[in-house]
Amino acid sequence: MTEKRRSSRYKKKLKVDYRKDALAGSGTSRNISEEGLFINTNDDGCSPGSVIDITIHLPDGSTSRLKGVVRHTGDGFTGPGRTGLGIEFIDSDGNLRAFIDSMKAGEIRMVVTCPVCGAGNPVQEGMEVSGRRCVNCGALLEKDFNS
Numbered sequence: 001m002t003e004k005r006r007s008s009r010y011k012k013k014l015k016v017d018y019r020k021d022a023l024a025g026s027g028t029s030r031n032i033s034e035e036g037l038f039i040n041t042n043d044d045g046c047s048p049g050s051v052i053d054i055t056i057h058l059p060d061g062s063t064s065r066l067k068g069v070v071r072h073t074g075d076g077f078t079g080p081g082r083t084g085l086g087i088e089f090i091d092s093d094g095n096l097r098a099f100i101d102s103m104k105a106g107e108i109r110m111v112v113t114c115p116v117c118g119a120g121n122p123v124q125e126g127m128e129v130s131g132r133r134c135v136n137c138g139a140l141l142e143k144d145f146n147s
Contacts, residue, residue: 009033010103013119015057015135016041018068018085020050027084028136029056034100036068036088046070046085054087056096057135059122064096112141 009031016039017026027041037056046052048070056064068087089096112121112129119136123129132141 008104010100012103012122013136014059015138017055017057018046018052020046020052030084032056032100034089034092034097036071036086039085039087041084043083046073048072051090052087054089058095058099059132059135060099061132062095064093064099066091066093066096114139115142 010033011031012029014029014032015026016029016037017024018039019025023043023045025041025043025045027039027043030038030040050070052068052070054064054066054068056066058064067090069090070085071088072086074084074086112123112132113119114121114134114137116139117134117137119134121132121135121141123132129141133139134141
């Protein structure tokens, strides 16, 4: 199969909230690029072609709010009983562009392990960790980190 993507995907676990009309859901990104992301989620209700509002919780504590269109839904990759949404971004914002640019430049080199859930939280080298929250569970991160 020929690869159709025009930009590199980065494997990043980020908390993602989304909304379509009255339906609100949340999940965790499996990967992200300039063009879109895949959201691991148990929530149903979004079919291909649905336009959704997305909030991505970035490692530095900021959020990216944008719109996207569901391109595919599926399971199997995410494990039994889990589904996911393949999203193509309709728009972007400065926070998301800066995050993607930092990944392209290789600036995110350190991973802070959450003391509560064990999730890895990417952090820019030299960035203060104290006061930051885990992108997965929201717990305060500690200064001790792994690379």
